[in-house]
Amino acid sequence: MIQDYFTFNAQRYASKWLVLGIDIAIVSLSFVLSYLIRFNLTLDFEVEKLILQLPIIMIASALAFIIVGSYKGVVRHTGVRDVYNIFNAICLSSILIIFLVLANRQFGMFYNFTIPLSIIIINSLISFVTLTASRYVFKAMFHQMSGEARAMKNVLIYGAGDSGILTYNAITNHIRSNARVIGYIDNDNKKVGKNINGVPVFNKSILNEHFILKNNVSEIIFSIQNIDSKHLRTLVEGLVDFPVSVKIVPPIEDWINGELKVSQIKQVQIEDLLDRAPIQIKNSKIASELLNKSILVTGGAGSIGSEIVRQICTYNYKSLIIVDQAESALYDLQQELKQNGFHNFIPLVSDVRDKNRLNAIFDEYKPTMVFHAAAYKHVPLMEYNSYEAIKINIAGTKTVADLSVLHGVDKFVFVSTDKAVNPTNVMGASKRIAEMYIGCMQKENKTRFITTRFGNVLGSNGSVIPLFRKQIEKGGPLTLTHKDITRYFMTIPEASQLVLEAGAMGTGGEIFIFDMGESVKIYDLARNMIKLSGLRYPEDIDIKITGLRPGEKLYEELLANGENTLPTYHKKIKISKVRELDYAKTRSKIDELCITNMFFNGNTVKLMKEIVPEYISKNSDLCELDKKEDKTEGLSKPNLKIVQS
Numbered sequence: 001m002i003q004d005y006f007t008f009n010a011q012r013y014a015s016k017w018l019v020l021g022i023d024i025a026i027v028s029l030s031f032v033l034s035y036l037i038r039f040n041l042t043l044d045f046e047v048e049k050l051i052l053q054l055p056i057i058m059i060a061s062a063l064a065f066i067i068v069g070s071y072k073g074v075v076r077h078t079g080v081r082d083v084y085n086i087f088n089a090i091c092l093s094s095i096l097i098i099f100l101v102l103a104n105r106q107f108g109m110f111y112n113f114t115i116p117l118s119i120i121i122i123n124s125l126i127s128f129v130t131l132t133a134s135r136y137v138f139k140a141m142f143h144q145m146s147g148e149a150r151a152m153k154n155v156l157i158y159g160a161g162d163s164g165i166l167t168y169n170a171i172t173n174h175i176r177s178n179a180r181v182i183g184y185i186d187n188d189n190k191k192v193g194k195n196i197n198g199v200p201v202f203n204k205s206i207l208n209e210h211f212i213l214k215n216n217v218s219e220i221i222f223s224i225q226n227i228d229s230k231h232l233r234t235l236v237e238g239l240v241d242f243p244v245s246v247k248i249v250p251p252i253e254d255w256i257n258g259e260l261k262v263s264q265i266k267q268v269q270i271e272d273l274l275d276r277a278p279i280q281i282k283n284s285k286i287a288s289e290l291l292n293k294s295i296l297v298t299g300g301a302g303s304i305g306s307e308i309v310r311q312i313c314t315y316n317y318k319s320l321i322i323v324d325q326a327e328s329a330l331y332d333l334q335q336e337l338k339q340n341g342f343h344n345f346i347p348l349v350s351d352v353r354d355k356n357r358l359n360a361i362f363d364e365y366k367p368t369m370v371f372h373a374a375a376y377k378h379v380p381l382m383e384y385n386s387y388e389a390i391k392i393n394i395a396g397t398k399t400v401a402d403l404s405v406l407h408g409v410d411k412f413v414f415v416s417t418d419k420a421v422n423p424t425n426v427m428g429a430s431k432r433i434a435e436m437y438i439g440c441m442q443k444e445n446k447t448r449f450i451t452t453r454f455g456n457v458l459g460s461n462g463s464v465i466p467l468f469r470k471q472i473e474k475g476g477p478l479t480l481t482h483k484d485i486t487r488y489f490m491t492i493p494e495a496s497q498l499v500l501e502a503g504a505m506g507t508g509g510e511i512f513i514f515d516m517g518e519s520v521k522i523y524d525l526a527r528n529m530i531k532l533s534g535l536r537y538p539e540d541i542d543i544k545i546t547g548l549r550p551g552e553k554l555y556e557e558l559l560a561n562g563e564n565t566l567p568t569y570h571k572k573i574k575i576s577k578v579r580e581l582d583y584a585k586t587r588s589k590i591d592e593l594c595i596t597n598m599f600f601n602g603n604t605v606k607l608m609k610e611i612v613p614e615y616i617s618k619n620s621d622l623c624e625l626d627k628k629e630d631k632t633e634g635l636s637k638p639n640l641k642i643v644q645s
Helices: 002-010 016-038 047-068 080-107 117-147 162-173 209-214 229-237 286-290 303-312 327-339 355-365 379-383 386-406 426-444 464-473 492-505 522-532 583-598 604-611 621-625
Strands: 153-158 179-185 199-202 217-222 245-248 294-298 319-324 346-349 369-372 411-415 448-453 456-458 478-480 489-491 511-514 543-545 564-567 573-577
Touching: 016 047, 016 117, 047 080, 080 117, 153 162, 162 179, 179 217, 217 229, 229 522, 286 492, 294 303, 294 355, 303 319, 303 327, 303 492, 319 327, 319 355, 327 346, 355 386, 369 386, 369 492, 379 386, 379 426, 386 411, 386 426, 386 583, 386 604, 411 426, 411 492, 426 448, 426 583, 426 604, 448 492, 456 492, 464 478, 464 522, 478 522, 489 492, 492 511, 492 573, 522 543, 583 604, 604 621
Parallel strands: 153 179, 153 217, 179 199, 217 245, 294 319, 294 369, 319 346, 369 411, 411 448, 448 511, 456 489, 478 543
Antiparallel strands: 511 573, 564 573
């Protein structure tokens, strides 16, 4: 009952005037105690003088506390800054008292008012100690009383630097925190064996099952600033087999007003462990490129398109036209932009296959720059829905590109994929043919055509990480097509930034690609996701190998055989130097493909293979279309061994 009463009333902040009154009372008692100490705990001094001096001491102390503001701190959140303020207040009050004593000696303002210097010094020391101690005693009592009803969890902080200490303060000062920090872990042997805030610093060698179980550790928080993903992955992978939750402190620049909040300490996500450093765009020309421009984004409500739109909204452009056939997704994006204070955009529901509708849009809004992100991208679905893949990815691109030329668009930026490189499926081949058509248009027109090519995008619709998360939530198993399959990854903001940067730096005809680091083994990614979820593999959740899907590769490539790269001003962005094509013949074949597809002719995939000789189907019924003989009559030289039907 008493505990509940204390906990309830502790939620309220004590009045600062009450704190001031208590501080003055403590200083008064300290002053009396300093006399007793000075005279060897006897009353061998004039008590009448003490009684006369006491009000002046109280007034001087109150004035010092008010000037410094030491009484305004929330006592239950007492920290180093509050102790510093108490020290300043005590120093100021001592100076005031010494000044009064000296002034009285000179001018005799107060009858019989004199205080030995030793008393003033003793009083200052006792006052500082008792004021500081009283605050920490109350703070400890508050946390003890309010935290008893909750089960405490033992926490280790990995990192005993400034970030680790601030993490400790954030945890211990949080009113609803039920965490007890039992130790720091650090690689610096100079810190190991010492205490910080009364908490011991251990070497990382203690991170073993015996120590964790013996001390009932339930959480380990990584608080190391600027840690690279490879180092973090190594550390985390050594912990995921233990029954602990692994969390991470965000970078200092993400702290709220420079202060870490407990709510910002998040569970380590698989994205934090991917072996690639985030790509930062420097020397950006985007702002000047978009200045006062009318911009059209197709597929503007998709994963990449919507992020392109979000980033464009932060620049000074003339108008932004967002085109997408997905009504609900477009509505959600519209509401999001409005809530974020962006209103200079026009959302239009339209299909890139509808040439008349698009022509009307170009005619009305007269865009000077086009970002073409509309596409079908799911490999297994497109493998046996080639009609739709051709109509959207090729004919749709052709329609938007043709209208861009017709209406005098300055730049056309095409969003492609690494699956267009040596394609093994309909989706990848359709994107490669779209790239080829873009190349043809660049040769023939004033509009500058630019292509961006990158790998899998983290968090995009249908990508592997959201799929694994859903499967974990349902209790598994995680489905994986092959144990050795690998993929390149990048974030949605990075992908979108590349598209914008390509539009700024491109002069026409380039295919921009990322240096994306090492590819990621999806099997390892799946195991780490299970463990980071606090589950065990394979006891709690297993991984099921289902076999490669139609058209799926074991690994992706960013460059086709025979291609090489040229540098740009950014070391992570390269220009693919593609092979020369017979542009007239290529365009004629693409036109034939679109017309053939329009009439549901069954020879469309065969025609795609003629246009892209390196397109060799894998794990698909379409392998039957691959001929045994070398395709020397193709539009470009083949670079892969032809699969025998």
